[in-house]
Structures are given as structure tokens and as C-alpha cells.
Amino acid sequence: MSKETNHIKAQERVAKEIPPKAEKNQEKKQKGFVPCLLIGISVIFFLIMLVFPLVEVIYRSLKDGFAAYKNAITASNTLSALQVTLIATLIAVAVNTLFGLCAAWLLTKFEFRGKQVLSTLIDIPFSISPVIAGLAYIMTFGRMGWATPLVEWLNDIFGTNISFVFSVPGVVLATIFVTFPFVSRELVPVMQAQGSAEEEAAAMMGAKGLTIFKRVTFPHIRWALLYGMILCCARAFGEFGAVYAVSKARGKTFTLPLEIDALYMAGSADSITQAFAVSSLLVLLAIIILVLKQVVEYRGKREQ
Amino acid sequence: MSRKRKKGKRVIPGFGLTMGITVTLLSLLILIPLASVLAYSFRMSGTEFLELITRPNVVQAFMTSIGCAFVAAVVNCVFGLILAWVLVRYEFPGKRLMDGMIELPFALPTAVAGITLSRMYSDQGILGRLLSHMGIQASYSKVGLTIALVFIGIPFVVRALQPVLEKLPHTYEEASEMLGASRSYTFRRVILPELTPALLTGFGLALARGIGEYGSVIYISGNSEKEGTQVVSYIIMQKLNSGSVDYEGAAAIALVLLLISFLLLLFINIVQITAGRRTKQ
Structure with missing residues (x-):
């Protein structure tokens, strides 16, 4: 529906006379050979x-x-x-939400030297192997x-x-x-698109930082924030490589993915089935995450 | 730094606070730990470092990781383009489900994906049996490794392309067709150039993810040194495991892997900046 309106808008901008006809044309074309082939390939790949x-x-x-x-x-x-x-997921989401809010505020509301560098540094964990994260710790x-004596001292x-x-x-x-x-x-793209005029006005009128955030900024970014938290959550409960490097005690410090690995690697038919049973829990979680994501995305788009 | 600008310019409060929290967390959690890896590998002499990273199994692991990730990223570009096109341009039943499920590889834990794919493509699995009839051994070979990386990388390409395709007006194609161009010519000369930056970004992201991937590939690849199916992350992990702890080797390989990641990140940034400039013109 929205795509169609977009499409009409785009056409209106360029050539006002043609839209109705052209649209009909488009719909007819959809029944051609190429669309069917492409949809077919997509569906097979998807399945x-x-x-x-x-x-x-x-x-x-x-199975059993x-x-x-x-x-x-x-x-x-x-x-x-x-x-x-x-535990790990909750703390990770909490810390990264705090960090995300601060970083986004810093990167979108102020101009300072080294901003680009800072923004690139924040993105590092995206592009490096999780195994390196474990290794680093x-x-x-x-x-x-080198930090071990420091930790012992503390x-x-x-x-x-x-x-x-x-x-x-x-x-x-x-x-x-x-x-x-x-x-x-x-958060950064949403806050960038929003600009900071509203916050400036609020600050001029004497509002305090927290009030500005709560009353002015937050209503604009709540869906994006929720979306980010959902993504963070999805990655956190499923992380394997990084955690695998720093966790060795089964039954004590293992997370679900590590437990799945242990069961699967045990190799007997029973334990492999158990590994899949535990996996099904995570599949369920993944599906919940995907549904939540769709909902949040949809609501966020509608509000814009 | 903050003195330089006129204080009055910063009307919005919170600069010091957010800067403090951002920099502290970034340094403590990301930069200092990564710096330890650098420090560790710089403690070695140049020849030691070279000797560690040119060992046959390490070189082979790099070739495998980069090669398979490259092939997977190319496959993803082809199918990603088709999927994105279909999802943006056509209407068909089940489209919303497909759109939502594209991101399954993001949401599904890599270990789950790994063991599942490994079983599916083994000789007894549903797809593995089919492939072995055709004479292809999927699990425990580079084929399987590449399949796992295709699974992991597909959302990167589709999600990079979708917004660009949505903004691409139909009028371009219509104009091209009215001027008498054939469909394939229109696609090659009108649509593809518009999509190239997004396609390259998706390609770069999928490649970066694929080269460093661990969880989803270790089960399906078989990790055999003889058949060259060990990936770089596996070699690093092996060096961390008790019994054969080799921190120096791990740090040296990690350094090379970091370097590759940075180059890819740089590549993606350049693509995006050039694309941004082009649209502004």
C-alpha cells in the first residue's frame, strides 16, 4: 500500500500526466515471465x-x-x-542502551573534533571476528x-x-x-534526521538536560531505541565465538549456545538430539525476536 | 577542545557527561582490550611474527576463510539482488513472512545454525543426500563451509539493497524502455549502476562477517587440516584452548585478521562516501 503511494508520488514529481496509465502497465507486467521466474527463485532460495x-x-x-x-x-x-x-543478555542490553543513548546524544547534538574517528571506533565490534573479542579479554x-595484577589488587x-x-x-x-x-x-540516524532545533529551543527556555531528553528527544526515538535493544538482545543471547573463548566451566559459566556445543560434540545420538532440543529453545527466542522486530518496525514507520 | 569554540554555541546540555560516559565505556570495553592484542603481537620480533603467520596451516586457513567468504558473498549478491527486487517490486502471497524471515540468520544463534546446517547437508541429511547423489559432498567440505556463509551473509545484502530499491523510481525504467532499450539493457545500464554502491556495501559486510565467522562454520566445515577446511577463527580458538596454549600465535593471526577487517571497513566507508557525493550532485 505505502509502496504504491510512494510510487505514485515519485511519478507525479517527474511527469504529472502519465500516472494512471503507467500504473496499470506495471500491474500487467507483473504477470510476465520474468517476475514469475524471479519470485520462483526467491521462494526456492528462501525455503x-x-x-x-x-x-x-x-x-x-x-525425534525421541x-x-x-x-x-x-x-x-x-x-x-x-x-x-x-x-544474566549476560540483560546486562549487555542495559549497558549498551546507556552507552547507545550517550553516544548518540554526543554524536548528533554536538560538533567536536574527532567526531568521525569516534564514530568509526564505536563500529569496530561490528566488523571484527568475535573470536578476537574473546582473545582480547x-x-x-x-x-x-597485564591487567591481572590490577584486578587482584582491587x-x-x-x-x-x-x-x-x-x-x-x-x-x-x-x-x-x-x-x-x-x-x-x-539511534544516530534517527536523531540526525530529527535535528537539534527542538532541543535547542527547550534549552533556551531553561529546561534541564534530563527534562529535554525525556520530553523532547525520547518521544522521537523510542521506537528506534526499542529496535536497537531488540537487535542487541538477539545477538547477545546467541553469541558463541567470543563467549566460547572466555568460558570453560560447563554447568557454571556456560551459556545456552555453549551448552548446545557441548551436547553436540559429545557425539552420541542421544546427546545430539538433546543439543537440538536446547536449540529449539533458542529458535523460539529467535522467532519471538523477529516478530517483535517486525512490530516495532511497523509502528515506528507509521509514526513517522 | 571544548574551549576552542564559543561556549554559547553549545546550548544543549550534556556534552561533558555524554562524552565522559562514551569515551570511558568505549576505552574500557573495546579499545583497551584490543590494544592488549596489539601490544602482545608487537612484543614479537618481525621475523617471529612472519614465521608464525606464514606457517602452512595458517596460510591455508586464511585462503580458506577469504576464498569461501568471497564466493559466499558473490552468491549472496546474486540471490540478494533477486530477493530484494522481488520483495520491493512484486506482490505475492507470503511476502511479508518472507520479508520478516530474511533476518533469521541475524536472530538465530550461530551455533544452532551451525549444527543444523551440518546435519542437513551431511550424507544422511535431507539436502546432503540429494547432493551426494549428484556427487557433491556438502558437509565437512568447503562446499558446506560456503553454504553456511551464504546463510549468514544473505541479510546483509538484502537489507543494504532494499531501501535503495524502494527509492528508485519506476520512471527511470519506463523512460529507458520508451526510448527503445531492451529489458536486459535497461537493467544493466539504468538500474544496476544505481544499485552498485548498496550492492558493494552489502558485499563488503557479508565478506567481513564471513571471514571472521566462527559458530556457524565450525560444525559443517569438519576442521580438517588435510582438506584445508580449517578457518582462521578456528585456528585462533585452537591456540587458546588448554593443552596447546599459544597466545603469541593467536595474537599474530588476530592482528592480520584485524587488519583485513579494517581494510574492509575502509572500503565500505569509501563506497558510501562516494555514493553520498554522487547523489548530492
């Missing part, structure tokens, strides 16, 4: 690459019956992994890491015993790393 895998997961997870499925997803290792996954906080002072690798905090850090730019990347 083989995207739908088949989902069916495969569900089929394999239920529902009781086996239930046992697999309520095993103590799975539950512990679920807990770690939830091991080299900073690991046995040979632990001595506070009487704590926190370690940033091979522990839950390490898993959380690795998760934050890979999802770092997700929120800011969604």
Missing part, C-alpha cells in the same frame, strides 16, 4: 536456506519423543546455561594479561574474588563487546 533449517531443528529435537525433549531442556546444565544467558585479564582491597575471564563476569564482558554498537547505530 531451502531459511525455512528448512527451522523445520530441521524442530524435527530433530522431537516429548519426554526426552522435556528431560533435555530441564537438565541442570541447561538450566544453569539459561540463567547465565539471561584473555590477553587483558587472563593469566598473562580484589584485595575490596575483599572480593572477581575474575574477568573464565567466569560469569567474563561472559558478560564478551557479550557486551560483540553487541556494543547495536543501540547507538539505530
Whole structure:
């Protein structure tokens, strides 16, 4: 519907006389050979690459019956992994939302030297291998890491015993790393398009920073913010490479993807079915994420 | 830095606060850890470094990662273009479902995708059986590795193309056809040039993701040194695992991988800046 109106608008801009006829033409053309072929190719590609895998997961997870499925997803290792996954995802989303809001505010409301560099640096985690993220934390906080004495010293002072690798905090850090730019990347274009005139006016009238954000900026960006948080969440619960590097204790610091790996690698037919059973949980989560995303995208577009 | 400009220019509050939080978090979480990798690899001498990254298995892993990611990105450009075109231009039942599901590879954990694809394309899997009749071994070979990377990369290309296609008015094609151009000529000379920047961006993103990919490929590739199906991330991970810990080797390979990522990022930025300039003209 909206595409059609867009299309009409575009045509009106260029040539006002033709639209109705041209549109009819377009609709007729759709029934031709080429569109059918292209739609056919798309549907086949879509089915083989995207739908088949989902069916495969569900089929394999239920192969040994529902009781086996239930046992697999309520095993103590799975539950512990679920807990770690939830903790890591929640903290990652919270930290990256805070960061995303600050970074987007900084990058869109002010002019300063080095802005472009800062914006590029924020995008680093997007383009590097997650394995490198894990490696980076091991080299900073690991046995040979230069920050290890510092962490030990702090632990001595506070009487704590926190370690940033091979522990839950390490898993959380690795998760934050890979999802770092997700929120800011969604917010920056929206806030840029909005401009800062409204905020300036509010500031001139004496509004405080937090009030400006809450009353002026937030209503414009809420859908983009939610969208970024959803993306961040999706990546966080599914992260494998980075977390794999810094998590070694099954049943303690494993996340769901790591638990799946352990079950699958055990190699017996039973454990492979269990791996798929646990996978089906994540498939469900992925589908929920996709639906939420569609909804948020749709609402956001409608409000614009 | 902030003194330079007139203070009055910054009416909106929060510069110091947001700058502080942004820079602190960025440094603590991203830059300092990455700097440790750099520091670690710079501790080696040049010859040591070269020796580590020119070992046969490392060179082969780089060839495999880059080669397969390249092929997968090309495949994705072809199918991504078709999918984006179909999703933007045509109406058919199930279109919205297809549009929503394109991003499944983003949302589905890579480990799940990895084990599923590996089973599907093995000799006993539904698609693997079909392919093995045709004499193609998919799982545990470079073919399977490339299939996994196609799966991972497809949303990058489709999502890069869609907005551009939506903005491309039909009038261009109509004008071209009215002037007597054939359909393929119109596509090659009128539509494709408009799409090239987006296509290149999608290609670059898919390639970057593919080269560093770990979770989705390690199950399907088989990780055999003899058959050259080890990827770079696998080699790094192997060096981190207890038993054969080799931090220096890992850091050296990671450095090369980082360099490749930066080059690709640079390439994408240049493509986008040039494209932005062209549309402004």
C-alpha cells in the first residue's frame, strides 16, 4: 500500500500526466515471465536456506519423543546455561542502551573534533571476528594479561574474588563487546534526521538536560531505541565465538549456545538430539525476536 | 577542545557527561582490550611474527576463510539482488513472512545454525543426500563451509539493497524502455549502476562477517587440516584452548585478521562516501 503511494508520488514529481496509465502497465507486467521466474527463485532460495533449517531443528529435537525433549531442556546444565544467558543478555542490553543513548546524544547534538574517528571506533565490534573479542579479554585479564595484577589488587582491597575471564563476569564482558554498537547505530540516524532545533529551543527556555531528553528527544526515538535493544538482545543471547573463548566451566559459566556445543560434540545420538532440543529453545527466542522486530518496525514507520 | 569554540554555541546540555560516559565505556570495553592484542603481537620480533603467520596451516586457513567468504558473498549478491527486487517490486502471497524471515540468520544463534546446517547437508541429511547423489559432498567440505556463509551473509545484502530499491523510481525504467532499450539493457545500464554502491556495501559486510565467522562454520566445515577446511577463527580458538596454549600465535593471526577487517571497513566507508557525493550532485 505505502509502496504504491510512494510510487505514485515519485511519478507525479517527474511527469504529472502519465500516472494512471503507467500504473496499470506495471500491474500487467507483473504477470510476465520474468517476475514469475524471479519470485520462483526467491521462494526456492528462501525455503531451502531459511525455512528448512527451522523445520530441521524442530524435527530433530522431537525425534525421541516429548519426554526426552522435556528431560533435555530441564537438565541442570541447561538450566544453569539459561540463567547465565539471561544474566549476560540483560546486562549487555542495559549497558549498551546507556552507552547507545550517550553516544548518540554526543554524536548528533554536538560538533567536536574527532567526531568521525569516534564514530568509526564505536563500529569496530561490528566488523571484527568475535573470536578476537574473546582473545582480547584473555590477553587483558587472563593469566598473562597485564591487567591481572590490577584486578587482584582491587580484589584485595575490596575483599572480593572477581575474575574477568573464565567466569560469569567474563561472559558478560564478551557479550557486551560483540553487541556494543547495536543501540547507538539505530539511534544516530534517527536523531540526525530529527535535528537539534527542538532541543535547542527547550534549552533556551531553561529546561534541564534530563527534562529535554525525556520530553523532547525520547518521544522521537523510542521506537528506534526499542529496535536497537531488540537487535542487541538477539545477538547477545546467541553469541558463541567470543563467549566460547572466555568460558570453560560447563554447568557454571556456560551459556545456552555453549551448552548446545557441548551436547553436540559429545557425539552420541542421544546427546545430539538433546543439543537440538536446547536449540529449539533458542529458535523460539529467535522467532519471538523477529516478530517483535517486525512490530516495532511497523509502528515506528507509521509514526513517522 | 571544548574551549576552542564559543561556549554559547553549545546550548544543549550534556556534552561533558555524554562524552565522559562514551569515551570511558568505549576505552574500557573495546579499545583497551584490543590494544592488549596489539601490544602482545608487537612484543614479537618481525621475523617471529612472519614465521608464525606464514606457517602452512595458517596460510591455508586464511585462503580458506577469504576464498569461501568471497564466493559466499558473490552468491549472496546474486540471490540478494533477486530477493530484494522481488520483495520491493512484486506482490505475492507470503511476502511479508518472507520479508520478516530474511533476518533469521541475524536472530538465530550461530551455533544452532551451525549444527543444523551440518546435519542437513551431511550424507544422511535431507539436502546432503540429494547432493551426494549428484556427487557433491556438502558437509565437512568447503562446499558446506560456503553454504553456511551464504546463510549468514544473505541479510546483509538484502537489507543494504532494499531501501535503495524502494527509492528508485519506476520512471527511470519506463523512460529507458520508451526510448527503445531492451529489458536486459535497461537493467544493466539504468538500474544496476544505481544499485552498485548498496550492492558493494552489502558485499563488503557479508565478506567481513564471513571471514571472521566462527559458530556457524565450525560444525559443517569438519576442521580438517588435510582438506584445508580449517578457518582462521578456528585456528585462533585452537591456540587458546588448554593443552596447546599459544597466545603469541593467536595474537599474530588476530592482528592480520584485524587488519583485513579494517581494510574492509575502509572500503565500505569509501563506497558510501562516494555514493553520498554522487547523489548530492
